Amino acid sequence: METNSATTNSASTVSASTVSASTAVQRNGELRGKSQSALIWFEFRKRRMAVAAAGLILCLVTASIFAPLLANGRPIYYEGFNRFEYQEAARTLRGALTQLIDARTAEKPGANIEPFFKTIALQIRLMANALAPEKGAELRTLGEQMQAAGRSVDRTAAVEELKRLQREVRSHFDVKEMTLVSRPNWPVIASxxxxxxxxxxxxxxxxxxxxxxxxxxxxxxxxxxxxxxxxxxxxxxxxxxxxxxxxxxxIPVRVDRTDYKAGLLAAEADSAKAPVVFET
Structure with missing residues (x-):
């Protein structure tokens, strides 16, 4: 009986070894010809803790990359108008015109005035987008005149024309006198x-x-x-x-400093003074 039991155990061991060997041979045959990256990925998938850790790291990286969309004080979308943005654009436009006038007055050799033109074009676009089509077209026309006057060869005429355009912007496009139009806004995406x-x-x-x-x-x-x-x-x-x-x-790079938490619905009484007015 003992001899038969030993023989049976020995046969089972040999059979298990044969199966393991055949499995190893089959696995080696499957991996033969694979690239190094495929072999690394095959070995990596066999370690569950490593796969779980990689998933956790991927989640953390995803959360950090999408942080500008998830953790900010801006709404993803709203329909209305941003009075604060228009006011800041008008103030920046007047400042850029003042600097351009000073630069043309001094007329230093080699002075670079192109950044002023880029700033003027950006602020004109921001302001025009908040206005009705007719007023927006009028403001864009003034912007084209600013570009032409700033590049004029006649320095004296250029300075006088820029001053006139600056006064016209201040008198005709002040935020207190403008009726801003409601439009779709995507503050998070735009920033x-x-x-x-x-x-x-x-x-x-x-x-x-x-x-x-x-x-x-x-x-x-x-x-x-x-x-x-x-x-x-x-x-x-x-x-x-x-x-x-x-x-x-x-998309131009800009810093949005609007306090959206202070925004009000258009139906509220104090909406005329709110930095942002939400239609929806």
Whole structure:
């Protein structure tokens, strides 16, 4: 009996060893020809604690990148008008005109006055967007006249014309006399910089990695792993850079100091003095 039991145990051990060996051979056959990154990913997935830690780190990174959208005192969307923004734009416009007048009066050789023109154009656009179409077109016309007068060769005539335009803006486009129009506003989106948008795009690509990785494998069927790897790197780096560059080119960088918590609904009695008026 003891001999039979020992024989049975020995046979079971040999059978288990054979199964383990065959499993190892099969696994080695599956991994043979795989890239180094595939081998690393295969070994990484076998460690549950490492996968859980990576998920936690990804959640923390996602929360930090999306912090400008989640942790701020601005509404994501509202329909109404921003009186404070118009007032600040008008004040900045008058200041830029004063500096431009001083620069043209002094006329120092090699002085760079282009930043003044960029500031004037930005403030004109902010103010015109808050006005009715007719008044906005009138203000844009004044902006074009400011650009032309500032670049005029005749220094004396340029200074006089700029002073006249400055007085006209102060008298005809003061916030106390203007009727601002309601329009859709996206304060959180408008306050994002190109760098923040690039990081958000990169994080979204990372979160959607299984989807676009599957798409790359489907579109690159029969291609080498090297092309798939370069396609992944190009997609992950190129799209955030492209989105960031386009955002920087289209959306001007500005600091929104509006106190949205002090905003009131249009139906409230004190809405005429509120920095922000919400229609909805």
């Amino acid at each position: 994002l910089s190109g760098t923040e948008v690039g990081f958000i795009a990169a994080n979204l690509l990372l979160l959607l990695w299984p989807c676009w990785n599957w798409l790359l494998r489907r579109t690159m069927t029969g291609q080498r792993d090297r092309w798939h790897r370069w396609g992944t790197i190009g997609l992950f780096c190129g799209i955030p850079l492209l989105v960031s560059s386009l955002w920087w080119w289209v």
